[in-house]
Every structure is written in C-alpha cells, then in structure tokens.
Amino acid sequence: MTNEAQRREESELAELLGIRCCSCDAEVQARLTDGAEIYPHRPDLKDLPFWRCDQCGNFVGCHHKTKNRTRPLGCIPTPEIKNARKEIHKILDPIWKSGKMARKDIYAKLTDELGWKYHTAHIRSVEEARKVYRIVKRYA
Numbered sequence: 720m721t722n723e724a725q726r727r728e729e730s731e732l733a734e735l736l737g738i739r740c741c742s743c744d745a746e747v748q749a750r751l752t753d754g755a756e757i758y759p760h761r762p763d764l765k766d767l768p769f770w771r772c773d774q775c776g777n778f779v780g781c782h783h784k785t786k787n788r789t790r791p792l793g794c795i796p797t798p799e800i801k802n803a804r805k806e807i808h809k810i811l812d813p814i815w816k817s818g819k820m821a822r823k824d825i826y827a828k829l830t831d832e833l834g835w836k837y838h839t840a841h842i843r844s845v846e847e848a849r850k851v852y853r854i855v856k857r858y859a
C-alpha cells in the first residue's frame with residue numbers, strides 16, 4: 720500500500736469512527752447518505768449529505784456549504800435533543816438578533832459557564848440542553 724493510499728484510508732476511517740451518537744452514547748460507524756434517504760418527502764434536500772447511525776436510525780446534517788461538505792455539524796442527536804436545540808435557538812437567537820448582546824459575547828458566556836466551547840450542535844444530552852436553556856434564559 721502506498722503512503723498516500725494508507726493516509727486516505729486512515730482519514731476515511733477517522734471520519735467513520737469520529738462521529739458520536741447521542742442515542743447510542745458511543746462513537747459510531749455512521750454511514751454517509753443523502754437527503755433522498757433521510758427526507759424522502761423533501762426533494763429540495765435530496766442532494767444534501769447526512770451521516771446516519773444505522774444502529775438507532777438517528778442522523779446529523781453536514782457543513783454542506785463549506786469546502787469539506789461532508790463534515791458533520793456535531794454529534795448525532797436523538798429527536799429529544801434535536802427538539803431541545805430548537806427550543807434553545809428560539810431563546811438564544813433573539814438575544815443577539817435584537818442587539819441586546821453580541822452573538823460572540825453570549826456564546827462566550829455559555830462557553831464560560833458550561834466549561835466547553837459552546838455550539839448548539841455540540842449539545843450531547845437532554846441534561847446538557849437543560850443546563851444551556853437555564854443559562855440562556857437568564858440573558859433573554
């Protein structure tokens with residue numbers, strides 16, 4: 720095997736193993752698929768990349784507008800976590816959209832209080848989501 724082929728295989732492997740599934744509570748071998756499978760009733764999404772955990776059937780979208788278009792947005796959420804993230808955005812987004820606080824400032828506060836670099840897509844459990852929700856509420 721050439722070095723290049725080996726490197727390619729390693730990076731593919733890292734990509735496969737590197738996705739955390741919240742429901743399985745493990746790094747899983749997610750499978751790259753597309754919107755045609757995930758959202759069959761949404762033809763507008765059919766070409767978008769998604770990573771699906773075949774063990775539990777949950778999935779995550781990708782940073783599809785960037786150069787590395789199959790890079791997952793974060794861990795694979797359960798429907799409950801996905802819902803909780805949506806609720807958080809409903810409170811969080813108006814805080815910076817209204818100009819009450821700069822977006823980077825509210826994210827910095829969350830990072831400080833949580834002890835991990837805050838990004839809504841990185842919420843891994845309903846407990847974490849609750850914690851975030853409580854912090855965000857204070858600034859709303």
Ligand SMILES: [Zn+2]
Binds near residue numbers: 743772776
């Ligand atoms: Zn899973």
